[in-house]
Amino acid sequence: MQKILVISPSWVGDCMLMQPMLMRLGQRFPDCRIDVFAPPWTEKLLRAIPEIHDVIVNPFPHGALQLAARYRLGKQLRATRYDQAIVLPNSWKSALVPFFAHIPLRTGFVGESRYFLLNDARRLDKQKLPLMVERFAQLAEAPCGEIPRPLANPQLAIDAAQRDTTLRKLGLTLDQPVAVFCPGAEYGPAKRWPTAYYADIARRLKQHGYAIWLIGSAKDKPVADEINQFADGQCINLCGRTDLGDAIALLACAQLVVSNDSGLMHLAAALDRPMLALFGSSSPQFTPPLSVQARVIKLDIECSPCFKRVCPLGHFNCMMQLTPDLVWEKLTQTITLKN
Numbered sequence: 001m002q003k004i005l006v007i008s009p010s011w012v013g014d015c016m017l018m019q020p021m022l023m024r025l026g027q028r029f030p031d032c033r034i035d036v037f038a039p040p041w042t043e044k045l046l047r048a049i050p051e052i053h054d055v056i057v058n059p060f061p062h063g064a065l066q067l068a069a070r071y072r073l074g075k076q077l078r079a080t081r082y083d084q085a086i087v088l089p090n091s092w093k094s095a096l097v098p099f100f101a102h103i104p105l106r107t108g109f110v111g112e113s114r115y116f117l118l119n120d121a122r123r124l125d126k127q128k129l130p131l132m133v134e135r136f137a138q139l140a141e142a143p144c145g146e147i148p149r150p151l152a153n154p155q156l157a158i159d160a161a162q163r164d165t166t167l168r169k170l171g172l173t174l175d176q177p178v179a180v181f182c183p184g185a186e187y188g189p190a191k192r193w194p195t196a197y198y199a200d201i202a203r204r205l206k207q208h209g210y211a212i213w214l215i216g217s218a219k220d221k222p223v224a225d226e227i228n229q230f231a232d233g234q235c236i237n238l239c240g241r242t243d244l245g246d247a248i249a250l251l252a253c254a255q256l257v258v259s260n261d262s263g264l265m266h267l268a269a270a271l272d273r274p275m276l277a278l279f280g281s282s283s284p285q286f287t288p289p290l291s292v293q294a295r296v297i298k299l300d301i302e303c304s305p306c307f308k309r310v311c312p313l314g315h316f317n318c319m320m321q322l323t324p325d326l327v328w329e330k331l332t333q334t335i336t337l338k339n
Contacts, residue, residue, distance in 0.1 A: 002029040003080060005103060007087040007094050008038035008046070010062065011186070012244065012263025013287065015042045016270050017133045018088060019154040022051035024140040024147070035080075037097065044245040045267070048156060065093060074100020086139050092117060107139055132287050153290040156270040158252045166249035170238060176211040180251055182259035182268070183227055184220030184239070190281035190311050191260050193319050195223055199230030200324035201258060201331070206234045208337045210256070213238055215247050215264065256335050258327070261287065269294050274335050276327060280318035281308055295334050297327060 004025060008015055015038065022034055035054045036046050046055045059073075060066055074097045083105065085098030090111030098106045099117045107120040115121055120143060129135045129147075133154075137147045167173065183198050185191035202212045212231070214224040218240030228235040242250065251257060251268045257275040259265040261282045268275050269289035277289045279298040283305040288296060298304070304318040311318075 002032040002084070003082045004029070004032055004034050005056075005077070005080075005082045005085045005098060005101070006034060006036045007085065007089060007098065007108075008036050008042065008058075009088050010039050010042075012042055012045060013266035014088075014132065014263075015045055016154045016156075016263070016266040017287065017290075018136045019049055019051065019270070020133055020151045021086075021136040021140045022049065023152050024137055026051055028140065035082075041244065044243060045248065048158070048245070048248060060093075067096070070096045071100045073097055074102075077101040077103075087118065088136060088139070109135070109139070130285060133290065154266065154270040155272075156248060156267065158249055158271070162245075163249045163252055166242075166246045167253070169246070170241060170250075172213070172236070172250075174253060176209055177255040178213060178253050179205050179210045179256040179258065180213045180215055180254040180268070180273075181224075181227070181235070182215060182257065182262055182264040183223050184216035184264075185260045185262045186217070186219070187262075187282075187309060190308050190316070190319075191262065192223065193260055193278045193280070193322065195226040196230050197319075197322075197324045197327070198227045198258070201327060202227065202231040202235050204324075204328060205256075206231075212236065213250060213254075215239060215242060215250055256331070258331075265289050276331055276334060278319070278322065278327070279305075280316075280322065281305055281311070283307070295330055297322060297330050 033053045034051055035056055036052050037056045037058055038046055040057050043055050046052050078101050082103045085103040085106045087095045087108035092112040092114035095114045095117035105120055106118045108118045109124045110121050129138055137151055181198055212235040214235050214237045216239040221239040224237045224239040228237050248267055252271050254273050257268040257273045259277055261279050265277050269291035272291050272293050275294045277294055277296050284296045299318055299322050301317055
């Protein structure tokens with residue numbers, strides 16, 4: 001049996017985008033065991049991905065070297081006798097544990113002068129592989145292999161018992177159709193659609209009988225509070241009240257998701273929910289929501305995408321000019337509204 005250790009990205013959305021790579025490993029090595037080394041905040045998501053056998057929680061804070069601790073962890077992992085490690089992050093620190101674990105084949109893209117840590121170092125052709133999901137999938141192939149096209153989309157499933165447990169925990173019901181808004185963006189405010197715009201759409205959906213749930217981390221609560229205030233208190237603010245497993249269950253209940261380019265956007269796509277994905281500073285040519293049910297809304301203005309955390313020009317036109325009327329028009333093409 002082939003044993004493979006995958007060093008996971010730190011972002012939730014990127015973790016979802018690595019699933020097609022895991023699927024491809026399962027196709028190439030039907031009896032393989034795939035373990036993932038990942039940050040603790042992604043653990044519940046990764047345990048919901050069927051291709052993953054086990055999750056090894058990465059104990060190292062972002063940016064921390066802790067060389068001796070990494071050596072000790074690598075030494076512990078030697079007992080598993082992994083055949084291959086696939087290192088998805090480009091940092092050299094991310095390649096240390098597989099090196100210390102004496103994993104014989106260590107695969108990843110060239111990055112941060114880590115040639116001696118990887119013995120299967122690949123050069124990335126960004127023109128040939130424009131999407132992040134394609135770049136991850138390429139690492140599942142042999143060195144000169146080609147990824148199969150089209151790639152399978154990421155897929156998540158949640159059973160009714162998990163869903164109902166989360167609804168009871170949060171005191172929610174499904175008496176009305178549900179619209180879930182994901183107004184946060186961990187990367188920075190340049191990815192966030194304005195709160196007043198979200199509130200405008202919330203009021204319109206409320207008139208059509210929808211319950212509006214706002215989900216995100218505790219960091220997103222002030223943004224969600226502002227949306228709810230602008231929407232005259234007609235939303236249910238769940239930001240900071242859920243873990244990632246709860247968020248997956250809530251997204252699975254949605255008849256509509258409206259989201260910034262964020263990790264939750266990728267989870268909604270993997271759940272195949274009808275969705276509007278709002279792009280401003282980032283690009284759907286790199287990390288689009290991978291679902292036939294998703295619709296991307298983006299303005300083609302000269303300065304976008306800039307990939308900055310904060311608008312470098314100060315006007316934020318990529319989002320400010322993406323008005324609620326434009327979004328509402330696209331929304332009515334995505335779902336059928338009653339009343």
